[in-house]
Amino acid sequence: MKIKRTALLTLVILICVSLCGCDSIFGSNDRYYDDQYYDNYYDDPYADNHYYDNVPQLVCHYIDVGQGDSEFVELPNGESMLIDAGPAESGDTVVNYIQSLGYDRINYLVATHPHSDHIGGMKRVVDSFTIDNVYMPKATATTSSYQNLLKSIQSKGMRITTAKAGTKLLRHSQSDLKAEVLAPNSDSYEELNDYSVVIKLTYGKVRLLFMGDATQVSENEMLKKNKNVSADIIKVGHHGSSSSSGEQFVKKVKAQFAIVSVGAGNDYHHPHTKAMNRWKKQGTEVLRTDECGDIVLSTDGDEFNIDTAKGG
């Protein structure tokens, strides 16, 4: 029975991926192998569709900001988190996207590191929303986008909390919902990318990893410190560059899906084939924002569903 259920799931995934491109992909964790669950599925074909019950959802929007990064998370406790805000030219896109979801407040704003493709649009975000908590790594930049962001934060009287390995982002503890910072693990790095705040968000059994632009230097530190990096979905480091997604790290993460936030025809030739092949070799499905547009993951903490704005 288990095999049949697994085969059915595989078939559904294959049909979705092959016929619909990026449009709709279903994921699962080990619950699919549960006999009880299997029996329920056949008693009621809609038993696995949690949109029919009242379990709070976590929804993560990997916003298509071109060559940059921005993820907005609707937490199941009613709070929200924004990780990065793309480049300056995407500031309006990010603000409009979040407002269209009905939010005028962001509880947790995280700037993974002060590169303009991550914080360029953040001044517009700070100016447009009520922000409760701002997290940044202990790294500075002399760029105008960074300086302007700091001015906006100061003018609203907000304080910045330093994020480093071990920081817990959520103010209200909840046993089935955690947002833990896994990196940075050192005080100084040669490259600004390695200051990236790496976040592991866990809701029930579903684990999401957000890498910022962390390279293999930071990945190896996490492995050395035995950080639990395993995840179902990873937003891969540094737009799929081969300086990130090292072989050992990829093996440890063991993700079902790897999301690459990247602009079409970008000057950096991101994502790099080498890095993508490391994920594929591990059996991970790669989804790219330049091909899929906005990517939206919904989960009830048990199963997850991925929808995309366009095929790819």
Ligand SMILES: [Zn+2]
């Ligand atoms: Zn970047």
